[in-house]
Amino acid sequence: MSGQMLHGLATLIVAVSLAGTAPPLEGKPQPTSQSSAKSAKKAARRAAKSAASADSSQPFPDASPERVVSVTEKVFPAVVRLDVAQEIYSEGKRNLRRGIGSGVIIDDDGRILTNYHVAGRAAEIYATLANKERVPAKLIGDDHWTDLAVVQLDMETVKRKNITFTHAELGESRHLIIGEHVMAIGTPFGLARTVTLGHVSNNERTFYPDRMRIDEQETGDFANWIQMDTPINPGNSGGPLVDMHGKVVGINTRGGGQNLNFAIPIDTAKPVIDGILRSASAEKKGRIDRSDLGMDLKPMQDLETFYGIDINKGVLINSVDRGSPAAKAGVKAQDILLELNGNPVNVRFPEEVAPAKKAIADLPIGSEVHMSLRRGHDILQLTAKTQKLEGAVGEEKEMKVWGLSVRDVTRRYANEQQLDDDLGVVVTTLSNGYPAAKAELRSGDVIRAVNLKPVTDIDEFIKLYEESVKRKDPRVFLQVRRDRGQQSVILKVNYEQEAAEGPPAKSPVKGPATRASAKP
């Protein structure tokens, strides 16, 4: 099976494609008589309720028809459809990408848990509740590393319209047993309030050594996945995976087709929710900060004999990033990390990589870490100071007048691209016909200076850009790094032309009347 196949995000049906793919909804079966249908429903509910209460002591109750109905009734009012416009940069501009996903309400204050790839970087969110009411919502914070985001329902609208909702109860994913029944609720292909049923196929799925990305951003480094055969499809993303007690055990995230689907364990999500809510404020989005030592870990499996290590002890250092805390502390590739602050780190199998990475990520940022390592036959004690974890994708902005979008060069990006340092901004996209494209700037170029003033980071670049536009510089001199070489680029900016593309200026007819008919 190809690893690639498993990695398709389950979300985001783009609005355009929805119209074409959604099956027709007309032709619903009509109840023969309203009253008989009602009484049948009532009876079923009673049966379901008794089923749910009787089995609450069982660790993994059967998915009897009654229980499936009772779980559905319990969770349904907490599941929402999310219509999201995400901020993306393309053709040198900030654009919005519309998509549909799912989410689950997690408290009485109207907070919704969903995927980063559904609602992260959202500029606009609408939540449709189980009772079909549509409520505006706002992004509280997001975390691409775990592919999670927390969204706030607009409670004023809720109050004003007197809308009711309930929240789902969060369970414990560590108690999941392979083979037990789990249900997914969500909005596959935009079909809101869809319930599906399946089993836990595996509760510690890893894709190691493959690395996953969401729009270039790293994800899935710090946790294994729940694998289930519960059908999910694009649009299910962000919706809850629930056990037969009706508790949320996971967030449906990836679909592999052929009944291979993956959810983020709720135990992974809980500290992320807390962290996002704790760090969020009215001005700033909530986020999770993690620690980094700048080393890549590899399972010891089958290498113990070579390195002369007891089975199940330590983790192999596969690689050490240049200039990272680990490199500064003197850690080398092929060292074996045995202990971190006195706690053993054992990675024999690929499934153990994510927990070990999480142990490093959870260390306080800037703290001293004592590492016990083995190199050849020696045991070394080294101390490193953690630094804040950065992704490869830096903050992105558009420079409208120049017709390009740029990203901050992060440490990790610099390391991946083997740049000398993390100074400058990297060109991501270009608008055709605008100065940057005309000057043949390319995606991937690192801009190091504007008019001979050095660009340290994106904030400095924005400042230099805004000053230049304000001055109406007809020529802007950029010093650029492309591959391993230096280049000089001149942007020729025609401010009249850029202005002309804005709203048409009021122009009273001054000349002779014939002018009015002159061709543009």
Place this chain on the structure above:
Amino acid sequence: MKPSLLLLIGLLTLLSPAAGAATDSTQAQKLYEQVTPSLVAVQYTWEHELGRQEVIGAGVVVGEDGTVILPLAVANPGIPDEQMKDFKIIVPREDADPDEIDATFIGRDDRTNLAFVRAKPGKSSPAGETRKWKPIKFEDVSLQVGDPVVSVGVLPKMAGYKSYLMLANVAAMLRGEVPQVMVSGGGLGVIGSPVFNSAGKAVGYVNLQTAQQILLNDRNNPLAAVNNPPKFFVPARDFLQSFEDPPVAGQSMKLPWMGVVQLTGLRKEVAEFYGLGNQPAVQIGDVIKNTPAEKAGLKAGWIIVKMNGQPLERGDEPEELPQILRRKVLRMKVGSQVTFQILEEPNKPLKDVTLTLDEQPKRPNLAQRWYDDRLGLGVREIVFSDTYRAKLPADQKGVVVSVVKPSSSAETARVKMNDIVTQMNGKPVEDLEQFKTDFQQFRKEKPREAVILEVTREGNTQVIRIEPPQ
């Protein structure tokens, strides 16, 4: 000048056809008959680690000793010399199957994009008589737009390498990185065909161009060059140097370099910003350590305005300037001096920098190689281009992965092409010889044990365990 070339000139004087328009059908016919015996095919076997491939391209006889030129692309510089085996010159015949004559690979000339082979001396025909080669002599003759030109090519293997005539007219003279003459009308013969003017002089050569077939044994679309004939040829002046100073068998050509890379031609706006007006100029992107450029004090970001007192040659586009400059330097001798007029910063006074050309570092195709079939892993000597690409010091030790056999142990272990192997079983890799000896020793002692490699890939290390097939 070599005696063979003197003879060649004598011979050609005798052959020289009557002047007149080549469009005249009798003239064209005459030229076709005269040129046909000089047209051959060159065949060799590319014997690489994973199999063999037969390569056939068009050849032109240029020496009485059976020296033949072929387009550089046919003897692709990416192919290691030691893997090109069993060279044959195929001489088509009207009355019988083509003659196959054993030949030696002489070498490639990167200055002119030509490769050379030569017939082995001795009995070259079944009857035992000495073969009489009919060389073509290329001449630097100026051409004008509108001039009629004739080229004669050879058809692919499936058509018995029969020669064919193409009539065209000069449509434009292009000043690209390699000067090219564009033609209209019927187009030109296949890549590797000589081009003649109306006086019957060999004035150019059809060499590599985009969207053109280079092999005569391409099974997928054998008649591509007939259905979509080439429209560009290289004027003789660009490659005559190859005949004055040809490659020598068994020696790689000593080519010069400066050690400046990542050159860019300045666009007009940038040149104006630097106060250079409408002057062609090239910016230095990077200067490599311990090279003539570094020793002479050249720095990245500096701009070259003149070379040996002359303004730089103009291309049709600024992007072509660096390539034109690079080719100009390539045509000079190792040890000779070049003086550049340099601009360090906008509107600063120009200054002269003189450097002495050094020999180019070894290229990957000349690196020693070794292949272990059991693991499906091939490695070769590390050369300059490897360390430069990987941003490693030029004296980095190790070997470079050159072959990963599909579905092999090496592929399963996720070894990748161009990985630089720095350690094997915990011991630093010094060079190919040591790697090979150590590996064979290890295999002998522990035939079933996995080998542990530390490799450098994209700036990071990877520890790789290759399990041999049990």
